Amino acid sequence: MVRRTKEEALETRTQLLDAAERVFSDKGVTNTSLNEIAEAAGVTRGAIYWHFRNKMDLIDALMDRVRLPLEDLREQAMAIAPDDIVAQIRINAVHVLRQAVLDPHHRAIATILLHKCEYVDDVLPLKQRHLESRNECAADVEQRFAYAISLGQLPTQLNPRLLTMALFSYVDGLIYNWLLDPDYFDLAAEAETLIDIFFDGLRKPMTPVRGN
């Protein structure tokens, strides 16, 4: 049945994106045909080619929906721990981990990017987007780390850029490994503990650390 009004067409578009998200995260990007997506959305390939130019354009639209709200993260962290920059970053990291597990939307996208997608030439825009997103976020965190170091909240010998890469890699790796086998460990429940493992080596203990 053909959607007639603009609102109905928009709904079709949304259902196509939802279907694509589901099927991609299940069967992989290159292993999924446009026909499968159309079927999962209850339409035909004609609808896809009306709303999108091709598969890459569809993926692009898919990623447009998950523009991570960088500002939100900063504000949220700022509200909880205004003075302690490291605590802010820590909270952000925990939040990202929990989100990847608990929010089906983010989980699907993470699955696609980490496990169901080949970064090859014909989806190069996807890789570019992934990189830009990472670098944009990394630049922000790096600045905050640098500020924390300048405030004496972190040892001065630490390299902010390397430290940022370390944290990002840790978070990415945790999500990657958890998605590989979600039953191996409970990422949502252990998120804080895991982030603590990483951060407890960064802070200068204000008081001598006692044995266990």
Place this chain on the structure above:
Amino acid sequence: MVRRTKEEALETRTQLLDAAERVFSDKGVTNTSLNEIAEAAGVTRGAIYWHFRNKMDLIDALMDRVRLPLEDLREQAMAIAPDDIVAQIRINAVHVLRQAVLDPHHRAIATILLHKCEYVDDVLPLKQRHLESRNECAADVEQRFAYAISLGQLPTQLNPRLLTMALFSYVDGLIYNWLLDPDYFDLAAEAETLIDIFFDGLRKPMTPVRGN
């Protein structure tokens, strides 16, 4: 030209695997046709179907070649720091990072597994193998962490299993992010520093830590 003797046939097989490693790590697993691999090896598809049943069988043979020598790692670490278990694990981690960067063979396999492969149903054996390999290695490291804790070389409140996942995720994430953009940071040069960032939070400082 047809290889005639068994030795020549084995060489053809090796060249096919080498070609597959190259092309897969460049163009992705599902995006590479068997014809492309055959061409890269200087033969036709007939040769592939003679040596392997299908693409999956070829991949399987590819992974058989990189059986990580778990024992070697242990012995190597043991030789350097016989008493300090944590130092051993630290050395192993640095070695894995360096290897992923410097050894073309390991780098290609890492690229395939982390960036050029979709973990979907038809390559499920590949995912299984990846998981088993991880779990086997993780079980070993977990045991060593537990031993280190029992010796008092690490705080008792640490959970060995979670700690192992943390370290593995960190290493995986570093390789993942480095492969995403090898120019962003120099993983080989910074490997030790990066591993230090992780580990320095684990050791109980024997003496109170001084300010920077």
Place this chain on the structure above:
DNA sequence: TCATACATACAGACGTGAATGTTTGTAAAT
């Protein structure tokens, strides 16, 4: 206000190329 014209939002059919698995052919080795 109502008929006409055009645009929208798809469904369905068509042609094409590419990859796969299989089968057959063949020269050399055993």
Place this chain on the structure above:
DNA sequence: ATTTACAAACATTCACGTCTGTATGTATGA
């Protein structure tokens, strides 16, 4: 003489892009 180690041809499937058809919505003008 038969098996080995491939090359080359064949048949099939399948996904893609395009094109056409069509029912409905919307704008326009008298």
